[in-house]
Amino acid sequence: MNGQNKWDRADVVILTHHPDERFTQCLRRLKDQTEPPGHIYVINTRTDYFPEEAGRMEGVSVRHIEPEEFDHGATRNMGFELSDAKIVIFMTQDAVPADRHLIRNLVRPLHESERIGISYARQLPAKGCRLIERYTRSFNYPEEGRIKGREDLSELGIKTFFCSDVCAAYRRSIYQEMGGFIRHTIFNEDMIMAAGMVRAGYQVAYAADARVIHSHNYTGRQQFHRNFDMAVSQADHPEVFEGISSEAEGIRLVGNTAWYLLKKKKPYLIAELVYKSGCKYLGYKLGKNYRRLPVWVVRKCSASEAYWENRQKA
DSSP states (O other), rough: TTTTTTTOEEEEEEESSSSHHHHHHHHHHHSSSSOSOOOEEEEEOOOOOOHHHHSSSTTEEEEOOOOOGOOOTTHHHHHHHHHHOEEEEEEETTEESSSSHHHHHHHHHHOOOEEEEEEEEEEEEETTTTHHHHHHHHHHHHHEEEEEEEEGGGGGGGGGOOOTTTEOOOOOOOOHHTTOOOSSSSHHHHHHHHHHHHHOOEEEEEEEEEEEOOOOOOHHHHHHHHHHHHHHHHHHHHHHHOOOSHHHHHHHHHHHHHHHHHTTTTTHHHHHHHHHHHHHHHHHHHHGGGSSSSSSHHHHHHHOOHHHHHHHHH
């Protein structure tokens, strides 16, 4: 395992579903890190395709599960239990390390303070990323890193809990103390875990020098579905989100983005911004109130039909 024992190395867990070239590129770049992972565990939600190269790579183990088995929290817990490393890094299949120092810079905060339970990476826009999404990346993932804890709640609000399993490192001992990820969650397993740690007196690190290339050009409809599911997770976990509004942060993002578009002399993009922001807000409001909606409406609004099927069976 690269000359490392389980207490020195970091292992990586990647969840995949019909992975494309970005996944194999991610694996290649992880293997080429200045501090490469001890082992890479891939949990693939079974489809008719999985890249042969990934299955043949040394130090990469692949486990296939059926679509109905997938859960944002439980599947990640499965991956975590495959490793015995002190630090476990979760990534998604479309997050590509931006350089050879991703792992070193990502785990550094965990080595520097025993209070830090999670360290998450900065996400950079991919080639072809549209202007509005580029700004959103810079808004959510600024150039300056930060350590966040309970003392920051009055200043940062819900951003105190912000964290992303697109690329995030977890300290095993604190993860286990928290009981692992919440099971049967539609979204936000990372923020729910981060909130639990913060409320328990631990800290979350935003490691801005640990960078992955990751962005999406979502349509208004896709934004609606994502925000619906995000709000469902908030409604289902009032112990985490009650009393901490995320709407103010959304309004600030829209205002800042509009000003940015004006500075860039792209005022015509404000119409797109208003449309997509409206889709986000509508999805969010419906998701927060999903219990008042007919089941068929909830299924239409959600991006995760399998979640509702599994929930009905439970």
